[in-house]
Amino acid sequence: MKAEVVQSFVTAARDVLAQEMSGPVEPQKVKLQGGPYRTQAITVIIGLTQQVEGAVILGLSSETARAYCSHIMGEPVDELDELAQSGIAELANVIAGRAGVLLGEKGFVTAIAPPTILLGDGSILSTLSVPRLMVAVHTPCGIIDLQLAARER
C-alpha cells in the first residue's frame, strides 16, 4: 500500500480526534499486522471502494468509548447503549470521510460505505489476502486502534 494512502487515514484520524476531544492526539508508528483482526469492545468497520478498496477499522475499549461519549455529552456515560454506539460509528464515519477528501486530493477517488458496528471483545475478523496496517492513536480519552486493510486499484 502506498504511504500516501496510509498517511491520509492517519492524518484524518489525528485531525478529527483532536477536534472532537479538544486535546493532544498522537498517532504512533504504523505497523504491519499479521493474522486475523481481534475485535475490541466496540469496533466500527467502514468499507472502501473505487480506487482504494478494502476497509478501515476503528477499535475502542469500553473505557475509551465511554470516555469519548462522556466528553461529547458533557455528562458521565456508563453504558454503551445505542446512542453511544451511534456516536462511535459517526466518529469513524467522519474520519473516513475526511480521509476520503485527502485521498481525493492525492488522486485516489474513494467511496465510503456506511459504518457497521461490532460489539464485544475477541471476535476474529479476517481480511483474507489484504494486508493490514495498524496505528495506535493516543488520545485524551484513551487509545484508539486504527487499522487499514486496503489496496489501490
Add this chain to the structure above:
Amino acid sequence: MPKFLVVDDAAFMRMRCVKLLKENGYETIEAENGAQAVEMYQKEHPDAVLMDITMPEMDGLQALGAILAYDPNARVAMVTALGQQSVVLDALKLGARDFVVKPFQAPRVLEAVHKLLAPR
C-alpha cells in the same frame, strides 16, 4: 422561539445538535431520514432545517428537493462529512443556504443557524 428541524440518521448527532440548539433558546423537532424530514416539514412548518446528507430511505439531497418543491422559501443548511464536498455543491445549487462540515463544532453550527434565520 424559532423552531428547527434536525435531520440525521445518527441519533448521537441529532442529540448533539438538539442539545446545542436548546441551550441557545431554540425549539427543535427531529427526523431520522429524508422521508420523515419531508413529512415533518409539511406537518410542523419549522423555521429552518439542519439536514444530514447521507441517510437511508431518502437522502438529504432528495429531501432538500422535496422540501423546496413544497416551500420554495425553506431555509435549509446541509450537514456533511468532508468526503461529500461535491454533494455539498449540488445541494447549494439546489437551494441549500449553507453547509456545516463534520466533525460537529458548536460555533460553526450556530453561525449556520444565524445565517438561516437572517432576513434575505
